[in-house]
Amino acid sequence: MKRYSAFSIAREAFRFHSGWERAWRSPTPKAEYDVVIVGAGGHGLATAYYLAKNHEITNVAVLEKGWLGGGNTGRNTTIIRSNYLQDESAAIFELSRNLYEGLSQDLNYNIMFSPRGVMMLAQTEHELRAWKRTSHANRLAGIQSEMVTPDRIKEIVPVIQIDGPRYPVLGGLWQARGGTARHDAVAWGYARGASDLGVDIIQQCEVTGIDQSGGKVAGVQTSKGAIKCKQLCVVVAGSSGMLADMAGFRLPVESMALQALVSEPIKPVLDCVIMANTVHGYMSQSDKGELVIGGGSDGFNNYTQRGSFQHIEETVRALIETFPIISRLKQLRQWGGIVDMTGDRSPIIGKTPVEGMFINCGWGTGGFKSIPGSGWATAEMLADGEPRDLAAPFTMDRFKEGRMIDESVAAAVAH
Amino acid sequence: MLILKCPYCGVSAEETEFTPGGEAHLTRYTSGSEDQAFTDYLFARKNPRGVHFERWRHVFGCGKWFHTARCTATLEVFGTYTGQTSTPPDNIIAVIKAKRPEWEGFK
Numbered sequence: 318m319k320r321y322s323a324f325s326i327a328r329e330a331f332r333f334h335s336g337w338e339r340a341w342r343s344p345t346p347k348a349e350y351d352v353v354i355v356g357a358g359g360h361g362l363a364t365a366y367y368l369a370k371n372h373e374i375t376n377v378a379v380l381e382k383g384w385l386g387g388g389n390t391g392r393n394t395t396i397i398r399s400n401y402l403q404d405e406s407a408a409i410f411e412l413s414r415n416l417y418e419g420l421s422q423d424l425n426y427n428i429m430f431s432p433r434g435v436m437m438l439a440q441t442e443h444e445l446r447a448w449k450r451t452s453h454a455n456r457l458a459g460i461q462s463e464m465v466t467p468d469r470i471k472e473i474v475p476v477i478q479i480d481g482p483r484y485p486v487l488g489g490l491w492q493a494r495g496g497t498a499r500h501d502a503v504a505w506g507y508a509r510g511a512s513d514l515g516v517d518i519i520q521q522c523e524v525t526g527i528d529q530s531g532g533k534v535a536g537v538q539t540s541k542g543a544i545k546c547k548q549l550c551v552v553v554a555g556s557s558g559m560l561a562d563m564a565g566f567r568l569p570v571e572s573m574a575l576q577a578l579v580s581e582p583i584k585p586v587l588d589c590v591i592m593a594n595t596v597h598g599y600m601s602q603s604d605k606g607e608l609v610i611g612g613g614s615d616g617f618n619n620y621t622q623r624g625s626f627q628h629i630e631e632t633v634r635a636l637i638e639t640f641p642i643i644s645r646l647k648q649l650r651q652w653g654g655i656v657d658m659t660g661d662r663s664p665i666i667g668k669t670p671v672e673g674m675f676i677n678c679g680w681g682t683g684g685f686k687s688i689p690g691s692g693w694a695t696a697e698m699l700a701d702g703e704p705r706d707l708a709a710p711f712t713m714d715r716f717k718e719g720r721m722i723d724e725s726v727a728a729a730v731a732h
Numbered sequence: 733m734l735i736l737k738c739p740y741c742g743v744s745a746e747e748t749e750f751t752p753g754g755e756a757h758l759t760r761y762t763s764g765s766e767d768q769a770f771t772d773y774l775f776a777r778k779n780p781r782g783v784h785f786e787r788w789r790h791v792f793g794c795g796k797w798f799h800t801a802r803c804t805a806t807l808e809v810f811g812t813y814t815g816q817t818s819t820p821p822d823n824i825i826a827v828i829k830a831k832r833p834e835w836e837g838f839k
């Protein structure tokens with residue numbers, strides 16, 4: 318792999334950019350791999366990258382039915398924060414946020430991590446108390462976050478209207494080291510890194526069946542033929558239920574549409590991420606000037622990657638109250654992704670009823686921020702055959718054992 | 733935007749007049765049942781891509797719970813039927829079979 322650098326840009330400028338090579342290989346699949354990963358979203362690609370980098374397991378394929386990063390990884394609103402309530406979540410989300418800080422250097426690929434700060438507004442007494450509790454939990458977990466007053470919020474976000482009318486801003490939970498990153502670049506950077514270390518990324522290759530012999534996984538059927546494997550790891554977000562069905566079990570997961578939109582580009586007005594969970598809306602401004610806006614998910618099962626219009630309406634209606642300046646803006650684009658929701662709004666990383674088959678799913682509306690940490694933890698699990706400390710709390714039996722990792726109460730909008 | 737017809741009051745309305753209530757026809761396991769059966773009742777879901785049966789409530793109307801047969805891959809609504817049944821009725825099954833010949837049937 319040729320490294321990207323200021324020097325390489327200068328060099329290519331002098332030869333009509335003829336010397337750039339493809340960022341990743343496009344190999345034809347081998348008949349057999351040690352590990353097959355289904356799904357080339359951020360989580361699948363990060364898993365492959367850390368398998369190769371941290372554990373030197375490189376006889377690995379990542380199979381993708383469409384194009385890499387075309388799922389939720391390329392459809393999200395890129396909020397990165399780690400101020401979660403429960404210890405288990407805090408551990409994996411904080412590792413992620415930490416890895417994001419050095420990821421551009423590690424991957425030699427600019428993922429445009431921008432630690433611009435994430436502000437979570439409290440607009441009811443109830444929410445204020447909840448955020449106070451979270452800020453204390455964060456302090457115990459060694460995560461930097463702080464409660465801020467309405468005046469301080471007005472300083473950080475001058476375009477906000479803090480005094481109502483319906484939901485005055487009473488305070489906020491501020492994580493100064495949270496922020497955003499370029500979502501596509503995260504997928505591309507991990508793909509390039511993994512490919513360079515020997516991982517085969519095979520696009521346009523849909524998994525249509527899972528082969529088993531004696532309760533053990535033997536391989537997969539795909540649109541490019543059968544591929545054998547010793548270990549299989551399914552990382553397909555909204556399609557997890559379908560892959561589980563192929564293997565003959567059910568998951569505590571439901572697939573629903575989550576939408577987002579961007580406004581027309583305007584001059585810089587907002588230099589942090591702001592979330593208003595009571596009214597269900599959040600917003601940041603992209604480098605191009607568009608306001609990136611999202612809200613809650615639809616309430617029913619859906620695989621169409623488009624949601625119901627009233628949710629967009631609801632989100633915008635709510636945000637206009639708190640940010641009157643956006644009321645005249647036009648919507649430029651709107652889109653949806655299919656998110657994999659679990660009952661406690663925490664992910665699943667672990668074994669499945671089929672021996673040798675592992676799963677990473679359930680990140681729902683908030684798994685962009687966790688891509689590095691999740692890939693790290695999933696690679697550990699595949700290398701050992703057992704989840705280590707980071708992933709262990711997130712196994713599927715937690716539902717049976719009643720040890721939920723409840724983040725649904727902690728964050729009504731869990732981006 | 734879905735348009736549903738409430739089988740009780742006969743009103744056809746946009747989905748905003750209703751509220752979704754999740755997978756239909758679950759067998760309710762309670763205390764005294766096997767752990768696994770209880771867990772599955774609470775959490776394990778079919779979550780199919782295609783024909784799906786679910787509960788809806790006419791919340792801004794007559795207030796009653798009813799059932800809907802719907803395709804999660806196209807958002808097509810096959811029909812709605814009342815709440816007092818633990819399996820989809822024959823006329824609904826016939827509509828689905830006509831439109832989705834490859835469908836494996838209600839399981």
Ligand SMILES: Cc1cc2nc3c(=O)[nH]c(=O)nc-3n(C[C@H](O)[C@H](O)[C@H](O)COP(=O)(O)OP(=O)(O)OC[C@H]3O[C@@H](n4cnc5c(N)ncnc54)[C@H](O)[C@@H]3O)c2cc1C
Nearest residue numbers: 356358359360382388389390393394396524654684685686
């Ligand atoms: C509108 C929206 C806004 C969001 N905002 C945020 C946010 O601000 N912050 C945040 O942290 N998270 C956010 N999220 C959530 C985040 O996007 C996801 O949790 C995360 O991207 C999931 O990554 P993944 O790699 O698991 O899945 P994906 O990126 O969806 O990748 C799964 C891949 O599997 C492939 N696949 C599926 N079936 C098969 C098959 N049979 N064979 C082969 N390949 C298959 C798909 O094509 C897809 O590429 C948002 C999501 C949406 C939809």
Ligand SMILES: [Zn+2]
Nearest residue numbers: 738741790794
């Ligand atoms: Zn009615």
